[in-house]
Amino acid sequence: MPLAISIIITILIVVGVGSLSTLGDTRLLWLIIIFGSASWFYIDSKKIEAEKYQSVVGVKPKTLMAFTILFRPFSFPAYLSLRYKIRKGTAKKRQLMT
Numbered sequence: 001m002p003l004a005i006s007i008i009i010t011i012l013i014v015v016g017v018g019s020l021s022t023l024g025d026t027r028l029l030w031l032i033i034i035f036g037s038a039s040w041f042y043i044d045s046k047k048i049e050a051e052k053y054q055s056v057v058g059v060k061p062k063t064l065m066a067f068t069i070l071f072r073p074f075s076f077p078a079y080l081s082l083r084y085k086i087r088k089g090t091a092k093k094r095q096l097m098t
Contacts, residue, residue: 002081002084003077003078003080003081006076006077006078006080006081006084007077009076009077009080010073010076010077013033014073017029017030017033033072034068034069034072035069037068037072037076038065038066038068038069038072039065041057041061041064041065041068041075041079042061042062042064042065043061044083045057045061045064045079046061048083048086048087050064050079050082050083050086051094052093052094053082053085053086053091053092053093053094054091054092054093054094055078055081055082055091056078057075057078057079057082058082058094064079
């Protein structure tokens, strides 16, 4: 999905969970969202070989998982954008160092 749409989805998730805070504590929900997306990124990035592409999130799966846990609001839209470009065939591959 394009980066702009990914950012909008991220904002909607934050606002949606934030609005649930009126009903009670949302810490568990945030943990489920963060660790759930980190786990999905780990599995999916191995499958699509994201580390072969030029992107801030085009790193090894374990690194991407850690980055997602620490910086989810930034990594979520960036990863969705990279995934979209890979599937569309427009993502640029990294240059091999010799």
